[in-house]
Amino acid sequence: MSKRKGYPRKPYSFERVLKDLADDIGYDNIETVIEKKRKAIEHISNPNFKDRQLHIQDGLELDIHCKRIGKGTPFLTAYETLLRKEIANRKDHDTSDEIINNLLRLGESIGDVMEETRKALDDDKVDEDEKEQISIEVIELEKKIAELKLKLNLGEKTNYKIQNKREP
Structure with a gap:
């Protein structure tokens, strides 16, 4: 196996990731996994085969x-790269109404997290079932936050540290 020269590029196809991975760890290793x-x-x-699909x-x-x-997470990296490329090709963000509706759903989700947490803390202890319910609500909240960031085209490139802090 020869070492590649130059800088590694982020892949733009899953087929390329699989080919690079086969070159890196070998087909036998992939077969086993x-x-x-x-x-x-x-x-x-092989990009020339029409019906190729990686499950x-x-x-x-x-x-x-x-x-x-x-070796990191090559398919996750490829997925992220493809998603970022798609988002970067968008010319504008969603309408004000869509963003406001998203914010309202976000507020409802925060309320759901607060309600589940309040119920769990009624007896001053949180059991596994209560943790599970809270985690379900937190995951839903995270999805809605991610959707809002997508609609406003906020992301990794946004440096939240430089945002003005509120005065006390």
Whole structure:
């Protein structure tokens, strides 16, 4: 295996990720992780084949394996790169009404988190079922926050540290 020269680029296709991963960790390793034969892996990674498809579970299992062996999460990185590219191609953000509706749903979710937490703390202890209910509400809140950030085109490039802090 030869070392590649230059700077690593963020991949713009899952096929390329799979091909690069095969070059890096080998087809045998991939076969073991996703339980597919080399021929199927080569077929999936070949952009000339029309019907190629990498199952999302296979990508997830390969990312977990790569993370364990210190290679990062190549499919997650590719997904993130493709999503950022799509978002960057948007010319404008959503309408004011859509953003306001999103904010209202966000407020409702905060209320749901507060209600579940209040119920859980009524007896001054939080059991596993109550933690589960709170976590469900928190996950819903996080989804709505992510949706708002997407609608306003906020993200990693936004430096929240430089935002003006409110006066006390």
